[in-house]
Amino acid sequence: MNAHLPAIQVVLPLLAAPVCVLLQNRKVVGVWATLVAWASFAIAITMLVHTMEHGTISYALGGWESPLGIELRVDVANAFLATIVTGIASMVLPYGPGSATLAIPEDKQYLFYTAFLLCMTGLLGMSVTGDAFNVFVFVEITSLSSYTLIALGKGRRALTAAFSYLVMGTIGGTFILLAIGLCYQMTGTLNMADMALRLQPVMGTRTVLVAFGFFVVGASIKLAVFPLHQWMPNAYTHAPSVVSAFLSATATKVSYFVLVRVVFTIFGAAYVFGTVHFEWLLMPLSIAAMFVGSIAAMYQTHIKRLLAYSSMAQIGYMTLGLSMNSVEGLTGGLVHLFNHGLMKGGLFLVVANITFRLNSSKIEDMAGLARKMPWTSLAFAIGGLSLIGVPGTAGFISKWYLVQGALVKGQVWLALLILMSSLLAVGYVWKVIEVMLLKPPTDRVENTKPAPLSMIWPVWVMIGSTVVFGLWTTWTGTVAEVAAETLMGLR
Amino acid sequence: MNAVAGLWVYAVVIVLMMIGLYTVISRDNLVKKIMGLNIFQVSVIMFYVALGKVDGGTAPIFKATHGEHLDTEVVFSNPLPHVLMLTAIVVGIATTALGLALVVRIQEAYGTVEEDELVRIDQEGGA
Numbered sequence: 001m002n003a004h005l006p007a008i009q010v011v012l013p014l015l016a017a018p019v020c021v022l023l024q025n026r027k028v029v030g031v032w033a034t035l036v037a038w039a040s041f042a043i044a045i046t047m048l049v050h051t052m053e054h055g056t057i058s059y060a061l062g063g064w065e066s067p068l069g070i071e072l073r074v075d076v077a078n079a080f081l082a083t084i085v086t087g088i089a090s091m092v093l094p095y096g097p098g099s100a101t102l103a104i105p106e107d108k109q110y111l112f113y114t115a116f117l118l119c120m121t122g123l124l125g126m127s128v129t130g131d132a133f134n135v136f137v138f139v140e141i142t143s144l145s146s147y148t149l150i151a152l153g154k155g156r157r158a159l160t161a162a163f164s165y166l167v168m169g170t171i172g173g174t175f176i177l178l179a180i181g182l183c184y185q186m187t188g189t190l191n192m193a194d195m196a197l198r199l200q201p202v203m204g205t206r207t208v209l210v211a212f213g214f215f216v217v218g219a220s221i222k223l224a225v226f227p228l229h230q231w232m233p234n235a236y237t238h239a240p241s242v243v244s245a246f247l248s249a250t251a252t253k254v255s256y257f258v259l260v261r262v263v264f265t266i267f268g269a270a271y272v273f274g275t276v277h278f279e280w281l282l283m284p285l286s287i288a289a290m291f292v293g294s295i296a297a298m299y300q301t302h303i304k305r306l307l308a309y310s311s312m313a314q315i316g317y318m319t320l321g322l323s324m325n326s327v328e329g330l331t332g333g334l335v336h337l338f339n340h341g342l343m344k345g346g347l348f349l350v351v352a353n354i355t356f357r358l359n360s361s362k363i364e365d366m367a368g369l370a371r372k373m374p375w376t377s378l379a380f381a382i383g384g385l386s387l388i389g390v391p392g393t394a395g396f397i398s399k400w401y402l403v404q405g406a407l408v409k410g411q412v413w414l415a416l417l418i419l420m421s422s423l424l425a426v427g428y429v430w431k432v433i434e435v436m437l438l439k440p441p442t443d444r445v446e447n448t449k450p451a452p453l454s455m456i457w458p459v460w461v462m463i464g465s466t467v468v469f470g471l472w473t474t475w476t477g478t479v480a481e482v483a484a485e486t487l488m489g490l491r
Numbered sequence: 492m493n494a495v496a497g498l499w500v501y502a503v504v505i506v507l508m509m510i511g512l513y514t515v516i517s518r519d520n521l522v523k524k525i526m527g528l529n530i531f532q533v534s535v536i537m538f539y540v541a542l543g544k545v546d547g548g549t550a551p552i553f554k555a556t557h558g559e560h561l562d563t564e565v566v567f568s569n570p571l572p573h574v575l576m577l578t579a580i581v582v583g584i585a586t587t588a589l590g591l592a593l594v595v596r597i598q599e600a601y602g603t604v605e606e607d608e609l610v611r612i613d614q615e616g617g618a
Contacts, residue, residue, distance in 0.1 A: 133578075166589065
């Protein structure tokens with residue numbers, strides 16, 4: 001049974017998606033999608049436990065052995081990622097009247113769940129596949145469904161946001177396709193592990209360099225690395241809040257993983273960091289993202305846009321971890337991938353609660369909200385502290401690993417930059433908390449009541465787990481370290 | 492001479508790709524942007540098709556020969572990149588369809604599909 005799990009992981013949500021169309025009834029579809037997400041979560045956990053104990057699971061699709069057939073390959077890193085994706089989905093899907101934030105009539109809302117499950121299929125596919133062309137196909141499944149999900153937001157600006165994401169995303173996807181083509185031209189194989197072996201003799205050629213360039217740019221567009229982030233603030237601001245929560249917590253994370261795979265699995269650290277010196281490009285860009293993102297977040301008046309710019313800064317920390325080319329750095333990147341998924345997912349759900357009651361996402365409209373919606377506001381405060389990296393929250397742990405990675409290399413200045421940019425996060429988090437806590441309530445706030453329980457508990461599961469994983473770090477630390485070592489080929 | 496003659500396909504691909512990218516970047520009309528995106532995707536499809544071509548190669552179909560041995564002298568083109576492109580074409584169609592659907596919705600909501608006007612309307616109208 002365990003041997004078939006990688007295939008079931010992808011096929012389950014894929015088959016469940018059209019079933020939503022058949023069921024039609026909004027409530028039934030909601031329960032169905034939630035059950036599917038929970039089942040996928042259980043599968044991912046099983047795979048993670050299995051890979052931690054017994055090592056990599058390799059699955060030949062249709063019985064065709066690799067490198068001829070398509071191989072699904074699950075090691076600790078893949079299983080870790082699948083766990084994050086399904087875990088976030090299991091919290092976002094049951095989220096109360098999450099569909100209330102959608103701009104479509106109730107009798108059409110089953111289509112939201114269909115697109116959501118397809119998006120999850122794509123993300124899981126990217127996580128488990130060992131085949132380069134398969135990555136492209138799953139990237140496109142994810143992208144197409146996320147354009148649809150973003151366009152479901154209220155207000156017409158969701159449409160233009162989705163359109164510009166579509167243009168950027170398609171260019172990124174096509175770059176990845178071109179890169180795969182160039183690699184295939186040089187190696188004659190599409191299996192990633194096989195490709196890595198066969199690339200070795202031709203590493204010096206310009207074709208390989210060009211392929212690497214296209215791969216990196218394509219994945220970076222999807223990941224929203226600093227100068228390629230233009231699509232992200234608009235997309236996250238105008239998408240329905242539940243969609244922002246899901247995409248910010250998973251889609252960019254999986255793209256990060258694709259980039260890591262490209263760097264370590266296909267081209268290898270010796271080529272990427274030794275010959276091309278990718279860190280000379282990635283490290284300054286990551287640092288720029290950390291500062292530009294945090295500073296831009298401070299000047300935002302809409303809370304969702306503030307969180308989107310904060311995401312850009314947090315992605316900077318993850319790519320910084322990658323650019324360090326060390327086990328500590330990559331561990332930091334992967335731990336942050338997990339922790340940031342939890343806290344940003346949780347924060348966007350908090351915002352969903354607030355906009356559901358207030359019907360506004362302007363920060364100035366939230367004056368005195370702490371009195372009317374205490375639990376929601378407290379969740380925001382804890383999530384915000386975690387973004388800053390206060391000890392006792394998950395954000396502290398990832399920054400701890402990153403600072404450690406910088407110090408191991410003797411780069412004290414880098415550690416200082418990480419700490420300085422964390423201080424900037426205080427600026428934008430405090431800006432919101434100050435309004436919520438200290439300003440006198442406006443009329444709009446006076447007339448609100450707390451969010452219903454069905455909207456509170458998923459928020460608290462996510463925010464609560466940032467505290468849990470901030471205090472109990474053995475699990476995330478160990479898994480991420482094993483994953484980092486696996487990715488770097490040390491195990 | 493042969494090197495140049497063998498590489499002209501790539502030149503075509505690059506030219507097509509740049510035409511597509513330039514259209515996406517320079518045109519304000521959203522429909523034209525989608526068309527540019529299409530040209531851009533087609534250039535990559537052409538690249539893959541060119542990859543699979545082997546000089547003097549024929550379609551990769553084994554001829555049924557009655558009782559005789561299979562003719563091992565025949566050179567076949569590589570079918571794999573061509574098959575991959577079936578998927579890429581489907582992806583391209585899906586992207587175009589979704590993009591045009593969004594354009595229709597944008598036309599309904601804003602009354603225009605010119606990007607500069609959309610930006611102006613958004614700035615004037617606030618949210």
